[in-house]
Amino acid sequence: MKVRTLVLTGALYGCALVTTTTTAVASPVPSPVDDARQVQLLKDPATGLDVRVTVGGSADVSIEVGDRTVRIEKQLIGRTAVTRLITPTESLTLAVDARTMTVSGSLGHAQASQDRRGSLAAVRHLLQQSEAVRQAIRLLGRLDLGPRSPAGHALLSTRAMLLTEIGDPRGGEELGRWIRSAQQAIALTPVSLQTGPGDCWATYTKEALATWAELEDCLKGVKWYDVGAEFVCGALYDLRAIGAFSWYLHCVALR
């Protein structure tokens, strides 16, 4: 009996262990990426592709775009800018921070740093060999989110960086053109904290009531025969009331 109990216990323990392991493999602990919150979904007018901007999760900010040939993820993680390129046959991650540039993926691993001279050549060689980089450059060149889009600027900067790293000078020129078009397109637009015409009426009401209160204060203690004081109080009231109502008409755009 005891032996049977021991065997059963062992079997149950084994089942539990296997179940736990299987569960852990099948549905791992939610990665930080799951916490990412989408803040913007843009449709690129030139290609019709969706550009997704998320915050939180594993990256502070993440911009994703892709088509059938390549998927591009641009992430800002702390002080590191990470670019992930995924094609059906290749994956490549390029991480750049203030001191180092690291490339890793299916083609291999290389790291360049300011301390090691000549290390940049290995990184560039890897990038030049990568088909994913070429596909990404091609796709990013087709996008046109316009000069007002921060996501568009980030993706254009990514293209410029990739072009520069493979020794193509077009990236810098394109970025210069984008800056010039942005300077022409971006203009100051007056904005107001007002939320609707109801605010105009609320503000006008306050001023109108204050005008009436001022008239009452002004007329306090004025004798009935003091025509001059009454005239002055009335004139002040009229001016303030007309001014308030003019402001209201201006506020609701009856100009």
Next chain:
Amino acid sequence: MRAALVVVQILITLVIVAVTMPVVLVFVPAAQNPMVGPGLALGLAIIVFAVLRLGWPRRAR
């Protein structure tokens, strides 16, 4: 001449409404509601304008 007269009457209407509205707001607190007040002001303006149009002295022909 007729158009100028209408403009003058509109201006007088606006002045009368402007001067009257604070009194209305004090004695009819419901008018402080943005859903009510502007409509009340407009109604007042229409009435004043109509009175002005009808009561304006005409030249004898």
